[in-house]
Amino acid sequence: MNIDEFNRKIENNNSALLIGNGFSINFDENFGNIFDRLYLAHKDVIYKSKYHVKSNKRFRKKCYDNFESIKQYLRRRHKSTL
Numbered sequence: 001m002n003i004d005e006f007n008r009k010i011e012n013n014n015s016a017l018l019i020g021n022g023f024s025i026n027f028d029e030n031f032g033n034i035f036d037r038l039y040l041a042h043k044d045v046i047y048k049s050k051y052h053v054k055s056n057k058r059f060r061k062k063c064y065d066n067f068e069s070i071k072q073y074l075r076r077r078h079k080s081t082l
Contacts, residue, residue, distance in 0.1 A: 010054060011054075042074065045071070045074065046071050046074050046075055049071075051063075051064070051067045
């Protein structure tokens, strides 16, 4: 299937596509200090993450609202642990 056919299937059908979960572990030398990097990853989620929903306007708004709520929760959670 090429990208055009893939896009048509998504646009013309009720579908959802989730790509990645934001947390990937590679078993290499960097894995050893993964816990040391959790804080930086937390900050990346809050400030650098990108989220795209391809759907109707109402569903898309709900998804974006939820995403922003999660980022706000992470910000508040971090401040309460300082």
